[in-house]
Amino acid sequence: VQVHWPRELSDRLTAQAVIGPSTAEDEQSGAPGGIEDKALGSGDAPDAGDGTPGGPFGGGLPSFLSANALLAFNWRFAVGGHELTRAELDRLAEAGRPLVRLRDRWVLVDPAEVLQARSQQDRKVTPMDALSAALTGTTEIDGRPVEVAASGWLERLRERLADPEGGRQEVAQPAALAATLRDYQLRGLDWLHRMTSLGLGGCLADDMGLGKTITVIALHLHRQTDPASAGPTLVVCPTSLMGNWQREIEKFAPGTPVRRFHGAARDLDDVTDGFVLTTYGTMRLDTERLAARGWGLLVADEAQHVKNPYSATARALRTIGARARVALSGTPVENNLSELWAILDWTTPGLLGSLGAFRTRFAAAVEGGGDPAAAERLGALVRPFLLRRRKSDPGIAPELPPKTETDRTVSLTPEQAGLYEAVVRETLEAIAAADGMARRGLVVKLLTGLKQICNHPAQYLKEDRPRIEGRSGKLELLDELLDTILAEGASTLVFTQYVGMARILETHLAARGVRTQFLHGGTPVAEREAMVARFQDGDVPVFLLSLKAAGTGLNLTRAEHVVHYDRWWNPAVEAQATDRAYRIGQDRPVQVHRLIAEGTIEDRIAAMLDRKREMADAVLGTGGDAPQELTELTDAELAELVRLRGDGR
Template identity: 40%
Template sequence: MFAPAMKVYTTQPFQIIYSLLEHEYLGYLFESFVIQVNSKKQLTLQHQNISAKNADEFSARLDETDFQLIKLIDQIQQEAVFKKFAVKKGTLADFFLKTYDPVKGDKLLQENILHYVQTRMAKILTLLQNKMTFIMGKDGEPTWKRIESATEKATVLFHFVRNPDNTHYFPTIKYQGERIDFQYKDAVLVCHEPAWLLLNDTLYSFEKEVDGKKLQPFLNKRFIVVPRNVEDSYYRKFVAPLVEQFDVYARGFLIKSERYTPQPQIVFSELAVAETSVALFTAGGEMLEEEEIVQPSGADKMVFQLNFQYGTYNLPMQDAKKMSVSVEKTSDSYIFHRVHRDLEQERHFVRELASRGLEIRNGKAVLDKASAFSWLNQYAGALEELGFSLKQNQSDKNYFIGETSVNVGINENNDWFDIYGTVRFGPYEIPFIKLRNHILTKRREYKLPNGQIAIIPEEWFTQYLELFAFAEGEDDELKLRKHHLALVSDLQNGNLATVTMTRKLEKLREFETVEDKPLPEGFKGELRPYQKAGYNWLHFVQDYHFGGCLADDMGLGKTVQTLAMLQHRKENGAQSASLLVMPTSLIYNWLAEAQKFTPHLRILVYTGTYRTKNVSQFKHYDVVLTSYGIVRLDSELLQKYYFDYIILDESQAIKNPNSNTSEAIRELKSKHRLILTGTPVENSIMDLWSQMSFINPGLLGTQAFFKKEFLKPIEKLKDEHKTKRLHALIKPFILRRHKSQVARELPEKIEQITYCKMTEEQEHAYEETKSFYRNKILKTIEEQGAAKSQFMLLQGLMKLRQIANHPRMADPSYEAESGKLGEVMRLTKTVVSKGHKVLIFSQFVKHLDIVRTSLDERKIKYAYLDGSTKDRQAQVNTFQNDPNLPVFLISLKAGGVGLNLTAADYVFILDPWWNPAVEAQAVDRAHRIGQQNTVFTYKFITKNSVEEKILALQDKKLQLVSDLISTDEAVIKNLTKEDIESLLS
């Protein structure tokens, strides 16, 4: 019995050795050991295993090869194999017993393990040259028998002797030119992939890396007999590959060596069915994923197969071996044609293709169809000069390969651009318009008159997509509207079209500044410089018959710029009235502004239940004011009138292109179109499509086209190129100035009154309350004098002011809407969406509570301050410093003085104070030292209410009020009977 392993001391001499053993399941393996060496330099029985875990202890006598060997040997030990391949929990013994069970064993797993072990054994055997190597004894002794590695590689010659009845097959082995007798000599193959033969204590490897399975049968057998009835199959499937790879001696049939100059051939076909994944690579050399390879018939990729013609033999490049063998059966025997391949010349042709952008891997390349034919059209001629032949797979469509060109012309013609052009595919000329549906639907295949399929170049889909998408007309006519001038210019600048246009339009393309226009004589007031520029711009788009979008920030005066332009139309002989469409709440604001700046404009307010539904009346007016709701209701009637201008204020009202309102608006007829909005895009850029399509129909193509080409790329994919492209298309028709851009031209404070129309329910509540108090107060004045009515008057005015704000302030059971609250929320949303901050003042805490509820519903954050607020400064600091808190609700009495709120640049005063000085103090919370921006103040006044009367009294008694009056009671004491009647009228 051999003694157990003992510890080897590093302080004494030792030797690393490698010991070959046979494992029950894994075949031949090596283990590594260190052996203690005695004073006579002999190996002793004292030894221990060495692995990566303890190798460093013995590093003094190990070289780099030893470390490599130890690492590889560790990987093939049964514990390492178990750890790598065991999926389920269990013991090592169970794993091997189940895996290698003769009946139920896992054959696939056995193959995988065998390949894993064999590849590492091959590396180990190669590294063992000049290393001390042994066969392990049956008792585990690592140094039982010394073996050596042959210094040179052996050769194998395979013999085939064809007899009348059969073929004998056997190999012979030579080493250093001498034949080795290996049969029946207890030789073993310690590795099969490739073969390593242990014979007479020597390890042999072989030239041409012979597979060990080809030698294994002959270790104990002289030859194999192949019966005549399976001869043909055997010769083709087994003998031919052997002839390609190894030295073969034949008797009874002929092996003929042949040499030719290779001629390269490219065969292209659709990637229509599953192809083996190992053979398919992209043009960039990356392997295709499985889902990219398995594609249905008509797939949008092409496969290029590189073959080489050697004489009459067509050999695929992927087989790139030194020899290619084909079998020819003669009348009484076989001829094996052994073609010598010129691999260097083949690689030269592969490099030629690579230099032209086609990377061949494993004999193939895969390109998408458009790129494939673009490549063919570009290089076909040059490749043929280099000796390449190009062929199509006969089972595929007959594709056109040849010169492809396009020639497009664009001529200005009255209100349109006429588009004409031809496309050339080789000898065929096709009208440009014939490609329209193909370009729009991205169909690349175009059928030529001779039945061939031409592939439309990929770049045309980008270059001419917008042209076809925006063009109108059918058959042979294709037209673009004038507002697509930017697109026409882009085509011309990119040498994609030849353009002819009038001098006027050429001038438009070259313009740098908009022409200055004088203000109309009937305009009362002055325009700030940026407003005058806006007025000039409105003339600019009008002169060229373009629709325009005036998209200045809220508060910059879109109304006054538009009114100046409408006054100019009146003075210059406009043939019909202009229609101004807006939210109902804005009608009175427009009316008030028109009376102030353009008092000579004849204005019809076309609203209300009792409006006269007859368009003939419009001829007596310059401007018709109406609401979106009325247009929707009176759509058919309004379509009968041809307006000079149709102008949409707050044009985001038509942001939904499929709404009834949008559809009704688009049906109206006019000479000019204009939209006004501070927020052209609220939710999605589809808002923009709807509005721009109203002012310039067709500018952005159809809804479907816009969604596909702009909406999805911009909003979902964040495509910067598409964003810039969209901006370029709409830029000529939008004038947008932010407050920050024109700050120097603005006064420090801008005040504006916003009139709010009561809802029907609100109006009913107001009129009922007004009648009650009016009768009661006037009767008291008549009977007891004005002094006795003061308390009742205060009480009545308070109720009316509350109802003018929101009836719920006077009656908690009121459930309907308030016109003022709707307008306040609309403007708050607009201001906040643009990143501004706003102070909202009311003298009624109840009113602030209602506004709070509305802000909560809209998820708009706010700070709050009234008389009961404990930590006022904390609310101020939060508002001043938090960029995500845009609104501050403040009770006028609690916050009118003593606060510094310079973070805000908008102030909303929800209800008029008797004394304007108190309002001014509120505005000064924002407009004070430290404020960098112009402050915009909006006073919300409910139309046809006591609030309007209070404004009128402020103007009438301004001096008295500002000097003396600070309370409601003080104001009441100074009211005459006529004043009271006016307030309650």
């Protein structure tokens, strides 16, 4: 029997998850319901909610956000736009039929849908899961997406966190700070105070050169004015940055104790306040001593150094407790979104869930580029915990001069072209006969070898006493650039990822009478600082630098030109290197020259770098060896990638 039912009488049951504390819990004095007083204002000392400071993560979560403080996961049901009471939902479920009488009208609902809805009532979730769902407005229940609304203090917390730089200013510049913070730095200080007073932590991801260090110094000084947050600050940073941190603290916070926990005679005796500076290597070796201290604030500078959460360094860092954690990184996403997970899971454990769940729910979809909605959800989730400003943003650094970036293509010499084609032919034959790890190793060897040939044949051939002139198109172009730069009385930075290539340049330029100096990973800290001083004083006009060793922590504003002699696989690393010159304090236009061998593998690297920039921008609102995707190419795809093109395409 067919029954024709009027469409206007068929109402679908709709459900929206509502997460938050119970009414009684929200109103209880001193409980999370007092979020404006307890959490958003005054910086209560966080604990893990399990009786031990910091619990398994070594600090970072206040009790009202700990795993033990479960929140109610309820549902709001409606039929035809009318919200149902629990009794009405029970009546629908018990009827067991699609046609029921509800509020003096007949409605048509799916009995199976009603039963499922009732069975999902009264769930409990951890506050970090609840906060994640509240920020994104969605969660997954039994593998299907469900809309989420927050209630009570959780909703007020969501509103407070949603706009990192919005709302009323909660703190002023500390009186003890011997500097005047810029407006964006004051907003950064306000944000850091809000996040650390909540125990949530965060990542300050401003561009290099915008003053992350002075902002953290201001945060330390502000926290010393409140007994609940006062205490020493431990800064973990690369070795190259220790001197910079010490100078900045002595300059902007005069009288504040600062100690280097580094070297054979390191100790922590009588540390009660001020700053303690250590390196990632020392922290890993001396974790127990550092973890035994009570730190008011723990800062991980250049936090991308712990982007692998399974590394010994990252594991050691997690064991050090503190009332609050702050990560500093101008490049929170270098190669993939798992690096972002590693940083934020350290500052705010549990926010992004497990790494596996994060990869499934967000990273795979965003990195593939086919799911803009996933990028939008991830952005909504991480943006409150990651403050990122660029030099190019309106009003951030209007005093900075313009920066011009130019790709300068150059042809290979006949020797380079012959060597390039021979290496491609021979190595592709070996790759075709290999598989597994052996094949991947050969691919990396091929890509590295081709880049070295593009630089100079002597680098690839590892010649002891090479004939340098007339063999490299790039070197000829560099000579032309330097002739012009030096004639103008300007100074330049020349970056290369290869120490061997830098040595060739050093020898070649010395023979031409050009004064240079070379900074690499083996340069002692004291000598690094002396090199910076010589360059800034104008004693040495050409500074040769190893890309990875000198890409951070150096202030080289005398340079008006930056030359990238070869391309790195990672755009963020190149940008950091450029920012050695293009940073606060630079008062002259900066020209960036990227040297590219035409028609070679270097041409194809550029497109890959652009894709990585787009991925980071999609999420943030804003390397190492050859990327894994290149090692997984088929033989035909690899041959097309490395083929020498005569037309430069």
